[in-house]
Amino acid sequence: MKTVLITGATGYIGRRLCHRLLAGGRYRIRLLVRNPKKVQVAVTGKVEIATGSTFAVDSLQAALNGVDTAFYLIHSMGERDDYRRLDRESAENFRSACITAGVRRIIYLGGLGVRDSASKHLLSRIETGEILSAEPERIETIWLRAGVIIGSGSASFEIVRNLAQKLPMMITPRWVRTKTQPVAIDDVLSYLEQSIELDHRGNLVVDIGGDPLSFQDMIVQAGRAMGLRRFLVPVPFLSPRLSSYWLILFTPIPYRLASALVEGLKSETVLQNDNAARYYPDIRPQSFSKAVTAAIKELEQHQVISRWCDSSGLQACDITEFDDPAGAILRDTRIIPYKNGEQQADVFRSACRLGGEHGWFRYQSLWRLRGLIDKLLGGYGLSRGRRQTGEVRVGDAIDFWKVVDIRDAKRLLLYAQMKLPGQAWLEFDVQPDQLVQTAHFLPRGVLGRLYWYSIVPLHNLVFADLARAVVRASRENPQPG
Structure with a gap:
């Protein structure tokens, strides 16, 4: 052969x-x-x-x-x-x-x-x-x-x-x-x-x-x-x-x-x-x-095998150097305990459904505004969407994020491909009794720090709601079987 x-x-x-x-x-x-x-x-x-x-x-x-x-x-x-x-x-x-x-x-x-x-x-x-x-x-x-x-x-x-x-x-x-x-x-x-x-x-x-x-x-x-x-x-x-x-x-x-x-x-x-x-x-x-x-x-029929952005994305195309946010020096962490019998697998599945037509829950208008700004700056914006509604794999695009690590029912790590004065990740650490959602940021110079602190008020709205909504949605769309 x-x-x-x-x-x-x-x-x-x-x-x-x-x-x-x-x-x-x-x-x-x-x-x-x-x-x-x-x-x-x-x-x-x-x-x-x-x-x-x-x-x-x-x-x-x-x-x-x-x-x-x-x-x-x-x-x-x-x-x-x-x-x-x-x-x-x-x-x-x-x-x-x-x-x-x-x-x-x-x-x-x-x-x-x-x-x-x-x-x-x-x-x-x-x-x-x-x-x-x-x-x-x-x-x-x-x-x-x-x-x-x-x-x-x-x-x-x-x-x-x-x-x-x-x-x-x-x-x-x-x-x-x-x-x-x-x-x-x-x-x-x-x-x-x-x-x-x-x-x-x-x-x-x-x-x-x-x-x-x-x-x-x-x-x-x-x-x-x-x-x-x-x-x-x-x-x-x-x-x-x-x-x-x-x-x-x-x-x-x-x-x-x-x-x-x-x-x-x-x-x-x-x-x-x-x-x-x-x-x-x-x-x-x-x-x-x-x-x-x-x-x-x-x-x-959700049978899209590949998309134009699977291997695109400037540096993040080569994901091996972008799948660990340990070097980030600024973080926004939200911890949401499970209080209504949520299951770890269902919470993970809920996180994997984010973006695309499903959106980003309550503050979708703010996400759209950020996507529009990113588009005008030459980035991907939210309109890139995603390959399929519920399935993700390493290398997939989710709006202006790229999936850089997946550990089944445990962790989903997204790397930001939006135009930023630094590097950013969004991590969902799905534990047996709680969801730990962390936004990591590695600023580039003074401008990067000014950017981060200027949007802290928005983080307090968007990221807090996002973590709660991911857990809440896991009850509404539980894992089949």
């Missing part, structure tokens, strides 16, 4: 590809991850887990030992100023390590676009593909190129869905008429899976996508799929910066990601070759409407 390595295994595509390959049962699956805690419990006993990264050459070499095919699903959305240099270095390391380990084939998922008109982000994706395929005489590379990916939890789908749901009429920039070729996530996974055994020697670039559509077409068709009529009026005076702020106010997407997506939409991203039809004749790309309907069904 061949061994297949998946990098980016805790990201949006990687998680779903892992499930797809496991369901097929044809390969031994190995995941390269920086933090094993982020691997889903459902797959941990079915895959090999290698801890490391493409910047740690020794761990990368060990992970590639005995591998036949390696998926490269790593890319940046410009979260750091030097992201292009890091992307190039990562790709160089990976190609060299694959050659040394005797890997037969690299499969890379990049983005549609041409050099002359590509945004900086898309240009980095193109450079990554060129680096991975730079030595065809030593290793094969299949370079799949996709535009807008439509699936539950994808950034593109969440933008389209939120705009179509919230705005019956939109004044939009001219770039909404730019053509792209969206592709369903299930089709992307089919192309990736079939690339393992594709009968082809040497390198191959394969552009994938459905029928050409504009962003305007996608919003109108998504609205129609949800039973809504939507009207867009393009105008010439909305700059990319204004467009990005427009997106962050009505969608879960933070400013940096919105800015990268808007920049990419200024140029057409359409197929440059017909290799998908030539080499993958049995894959017939779904229509955009069918892809939207399937994504909505997954949302309604």
Whole structure:
């Protein structure tokens, strides 16, 4: 049985590809991850887990030992100023390590676009593909190129869905008429899976996508799929910066990601070759409407395997350094004894339901205000929501928090990804007879301390009520069975 390595295994595509390959049962699956805690419990006993990264050459070499095919699903959305240099270095390391380990084939998922008109982000994706395929005489590379990916939890789908749901009429920039070729996530996974055994020697670039559509077409068709009529009026005076702020106010997407997506939409991203039809004749790309309907069904049935923010989040993407608030020097602790027969497991489950559509109990308006401020400062805000209502796993996003530690029925630790002059955590220590809720804060300089003490009055309202409400809700929604 061949061994297949998946990098980016805790990201949006990687998680779903892992499930797809496991369901097929044809390969031994190995995941390269920086933090094993982020691997889903459902797959941990079915895959090999290698801890490391493409910047740690020794761990990368060990992970590639005995591998036949390696998926490269790593890319940046410009979260750091030097992201292009890091992307190039990562790709160089990976190609060299694959050659040394005797890997037969690299499969890379990049983005549609041409050099002359590509945004900086898309240009980095193109450079990554060129680096991975730079030595065809030593290793094969299949370079799949996709535009807008439509699936539950994808950034593109969440933008389209939120705009179509919230705005019956939109004044939009001219770039909404730019053509792209969206592709369903299930089709992307089919192309990736079939690339393992594709009968082809040497390198191959394969552009994938459905029928050409504009962003305007996608919003109108998504609205129609949800039973809504939507009207867009393009105008010439909305700059990319204004467009990005427009997106962050009505969608879960933070400013940096919105800015990268808007920049990419200024140029057409359409197929440059017909290799998908030539080499993958049995894959017939779904229509955009069918892809939207399937994504909505997954949302309604709470079957979202992955989301765009699973591996995003600046530094907190690499959770291992953010799962211990011991260094915090300022704390707000609330202790709520159980007085009405509450059960430890039910209280833990209640804490795990916070955020998203369920909200933050009594002072929801204050939470929303804080989320709006965070959005305007370029953060995630509350609109990011959560993957599922009741289930959480390490790496999940819950509004502007990231789950960095879970100990079943005992502890839930959230790391703040909001814009702050310091670092913050929210910890739920669920004990047999009481809930200990602690807000930890590590201030950055004088400004950090001033920030903390200025919001103490709000803490006295919000955090005290939150702890009591978590315990109270455990009685209203007890654990089944």
